[in-house]
Amino acid sequence: MIRGLSILAWRLGALLTLALGLVGIVVPGLPTVPFLLLAAWCGSRGWPRLESWLLAHPRYGETIQHWREHRAIPRKAKWAATAMMALSSASLWLWPAPTALRIALPAVLVCVACWIWQRPDR
The missing domain is CATH 1.20.960 (Mitochondrial Import Receptor Subunit Tom20; Chain A)
Known part of the structure; x- marks a missing residue:
């Protein structure tokens, strides 16, 4: 069971x-x-x-x-992910958001982007 x-x-x-x-x-x-x-x-x-x-x-x-x-990520996907993370970070400044979020989210996304770019391409 x-x-x-x-x-x-x-x-x-x-x-x-x-x-x-x-x-x-x-x-x-x-x-x-x-x-x-x-x-x-x-x-x-x-x-x-x-x-x-x-x-x-x-x-x-x-x-x-x-x-x-x-554990490979295609280069095109790396660029797309990086662009979306940058767009998300930038959009925080266009909408009302707590200051802590405006600081913390971009910091986390930079760490994620660094991890993504350390993966092999193929």
């Missing part, structure tokens, strides 16, 4: 992250690939057919495989 609940939890996690990834295709600023990476990871634990489908996907499968094998 516990095994069945575990598989159900992994499948729910895979579906939720897959849904967020699909939303990310049409919503600017919401990333797609990180959610698909998470969906494939959840699928590997409770839904092997979904994992296989994601790995064979013509658009995202190669990116997922490169991440799994080399």
